[in-house]
Amino acid sequence: MESNQQYNYRVIGLHVLIWSLILLLPYLISNAANDYKIGPLPGLFFTLAGVIYMAIFYLHAYVLYPRWWNKKKWWLYIITVLLLLMVSFQLKWLLLHQLFPDVLRDYTAYKFIFAPSVIVYVFSLIYCRVMDNIAREKHAKEQQAQQLATELKFLRSQVNPHFLFNVLTNLVALARKKSDQLEPALLKLSELMRYMLYDASGKKVTVRKETEYLENYISLQRLRLGHSINIETQIQLDEVTANSETDAMLLIPFVENAFKHGIGLPEKPTIRILLTGKDKVLTFEVHNQYADHTPAHKDDGSGIGLANVKARLQLLYPDQHTLTISDVYPDFHVKLMLQLP
Numbered sequence: 001m002e003s004n005q006q007y008n009y010r011v012i013g014l015h016v017l018i019w020s021l022i023l024l025l026p027y028l029i030s031n032a033a034n035d036y037k038i039g040p041l042p043g044l045f046f047t048l049a050g051v052i053y054m055a056i057f058y059l060h061a062y063v064l065y066p067r068w069w070n071k072k073k074w075w076l077y078i079i080t081v082l083l084l085l086m087v088s089f090q091l092k093w094l095l096l097h098q099l100f101p102d103v104l105r106d107y108t109a110y111k112f113i114f115a116p117s118v119i120v121y122v123f124s125l126i127y128c129r130v131m132d133n134i135a136r137e138k139h140a141k142e143q144q145a146q147q148l149a150t151e152l153k154f155l156r157s158q159v160n161p162h163f164l165f166n167v168l169t170n171l172v173a174l175a176r177k178k179s180d181q182l183e184p185a186l187l188k189l190s191e192l193m194r195y196m197l198y199d200a201s202g203k204k205v206t207v208r209k210e211t212e213y214l215e216n217y218i219s220l221q222r223l224r225l226g227h228s229i230n231i232e233t234q235i236q237l238d239e240v241t242a243n244s245e246t247d248a249m250l251l252i253p254f255v256e257n258a259f260k261h262g263i264g265l266p267e268k269p270t271i272r273i274l275l276t277g278k279d280k281v282l283t284f285e286v287h288n289q290y291a292d293h294t295p296a297h298k299d300d301g302s303g304i305g306l307a308n309v310k311a312r313l314q315l316l317y318p319d320q321h322t323l324t325i326s327d328v329y330p331d332f333h334v335k336l337m338l339q340l341p
Contacts, residue, residue: 241277262288
C-alpha cells in the first residue's frame with residue numbers, strides 16, 4: 001500500500017506540473033513575433049494572471065474553505081470569496097493598465113480577463129469537495145482496518161487458551177495412566193507452544209508452518225489415544241501453495257472439534273483429515289463420528305473454536321472461501337476451500 005508520504009509527493013508533483021503548463025502555455029503554443037499572445041492577451045499578462053489564479057486557488061483551498069465552509073460563520077466564507085475575486089479583478093486591471101493599455105481598448109478581451117478568476121474559484125471548490133470525499137473514505141477505511149485488526153486480535157486471543165486447555169486435559173489423562181508416552185507428548189507440546197508464542201505471533205504464517213503445526217497436534221493425539229482410534233491423514237501441497245501465507249492457527253479448530261467428539265464411541269472410531277493444496281487453492285476436509293448424547297453442533301466448548309474460525313474466515317477471506325459443514329448423525333464433516341492471496 002502506498003505510504004502517505006509517497007501520496008503527498010505525487011499530489012505535489014501533479015500540482016507543480018499542472019501550474020507549470022498553465023504559466024508556460026503562451027511560450028509553448030505561440031511565438032515571439034506574436035508577442036506570445038493567446039487570443040488578445042499577451043503572453044506575459046497570461047503568465048502574471050496565472051500567478052493570481054494560483055493565489056485564488058490555494059487561498060481558497062487552504063484558508064477560506066477549511067475555516068468557514070459548512071460552519072456557523074458561513075457568511076464569512078461568502079464575503080471573503082467575493083473579496084478574493086474582487087481583489088483579483090483589481091490586480092489584473094492594474095496589470096493591464098500599467099503594462100498593456102492597448103488590451104483595454106479591445107472589449108472582447110474583457111471576458112478573458114475576469115471570467116477565469118471565477119472559473120478558478122469553481123475548480124478550487126470542486127477540488128476541496130473531492131479531497132474531502134477522499135479524506136472521508138480514507139478515514140473510513142482506516143477505521144475499518146483498525147476494527148478488523150482489533151477483532152482479529154480478539155479472535156486470536158481466544159484460540160490459544162482454548163487449544164491449551166484441551167491439550168493440558170489430554171496430558172493429565174496420560175499422567176494419571178503413568179504412561180511412557182507422557183515425555184514425548186510434553187516434547188510435542190513444547191513444539192506447539194513455540195509455534196503459538198513465536199511463529200503465530202505475527203499476522204501471517206506460511207502454509208508449510210501451519211501444516212507442521214497441524215501434524216504435531218495430530219501426533220500428540222496419536223500418543224495420547226494409542227490404538228483406541230483410527231486416525232487417517234493425507235497432506236499433499238505443491239510448492240507454491242506450501243510457501244503461500246495464511247492466518248496462523250486457522251485450521252486447527254476443525255481438527256480439535258473432531259478429536260473432542262470423535263472419541264469414546266462404542267466401536268473403534270475413525271477420524272479422517274485431508275489437506276491438499278494446488279495453485280494457491282487449499283482444500284481441507286475433516287470427518288468424524290460422534291455419540292448421540294454429545295452432538296458436535298451443540299457443545300459449548302467446540303462452539304468457541306468453530307464460531308471463532310468462521311468469524312476469522314469472514315474477516316480475512318470474505319469472498320475467497322467456501323465452508324461447508326454437514327452434521328447428519330452420526331457423521332460430522334467439514335470441508336473448507338480457500339483461495340490464498
